[in-house]
Amino acid sequence: MKIRPANSADAVLLAELERTQPRAAGWGKQGFEGELAQKCAYILCAQEAEKLVGFVAARFAADMAEILNVAVHPKYVRCGIAKRLLQETEQYLKQHKIQTVTLEVAQDNTPAYQCYISLGFKPLHTRKDFYGPGKDAAVMGKNL
Ligand SMILES: CC(C)(COP(=O)(O)OP(=O)(O)OC[C@H]1O[C@@H](n2cnc3c(N)ncnc32)[C@H](O)[C@@H]1OP(=O)(O)O)[C@@H](O)C(=O)NCCC(=O)NCCS
Incomplete structure (x- = not known):
């Protein structure tokens, strides 16, 4: 498995992968194109043969970053892919x-x-009701 930064040519494949996980952020192709065009954005992806199987998307400014979107294809979960992508994203940050x-x-x-x-x-x-009534969000953080 290859871990590499995503580029603008990956937007379609990233959106296809994102669709396999309804709990991802739901950016779609246009959302990924917009993110990939940002200088303060970083998307790292995991590639197996010609297929993208996971990604982590982050944005950063000054000395802070936010993880905005993460997904691993359902067939590849629990193999350590998200962990590896997040660890390598942390290194980059x-x-x-x-x-x-x-x-x-x-x-x-x-x-x-x-x-x-x-x-x-x-x-x-x-954040109470952040994802709709009764659907709270946890805000989490980590010092690098
Ligand atoms: C969350 C997600 C990205 C995890 O990806 P993954 O590649 O399966 O995660 P990893 O295999 O790297 O697991 C790392 C650790 O996460 C935890 N974990 C992962 N899946 C878990 C599960 N189903 N139940 C409990 N713990 C879990 C475990 O601690 C695991 O370590 P372990 O396998 O050594 O016990 C994946 O389930 C996913 O795409 N979910 C849908 C999209 C989503 O929810 N995105 C995040 C929105 S904030």
Whole structure:
């Protein structure tokens, strides 16, 4: 499996991969094109043969970054792909003098929540009804 930064030619494949995971952010092709055009954005993807099987998208400014979108194809979950992508994203951010990373995750999204916990993210506070009535978000953070 190859881990590499995504580029503008990957927007279609990233959107296809994102569609396999309804709990991803739902950017679609245009959303990925917009992100890939940003200087302060970084998308790292995992490629198996010709297929993209995972990605992590982050934005950064000054000394802070936010993880905005993460997905691993359902056939490839629990193989350590998200962990590897997030760890390598953290390395990239560190090299760019980023000190703090934050993210939002639905409180009931156990796979994602546990994945972030396993990487040392701590819950900071709760955003009530962030994803709709009764659907709270946990804001999590980590110092690099
Ligand atoms: C969340 C997601 C990205 C995890 O990807 P993954 O590649 O399966 O994660 P990893 O295999 O790297 O797992 C890392 C750790 O996360 C935790 N984890 C992952 N899936 C889990 C699950 N189903 N239940 C409990 N813990 C889980 C475990 O601690 C795991 O470490 P372990 O396998 O050594 O126990 C994937 O499930 C996904 O795409 N979900 C839908 C999209 C989504 O929710 N995005 C995040 C929105 S904030």
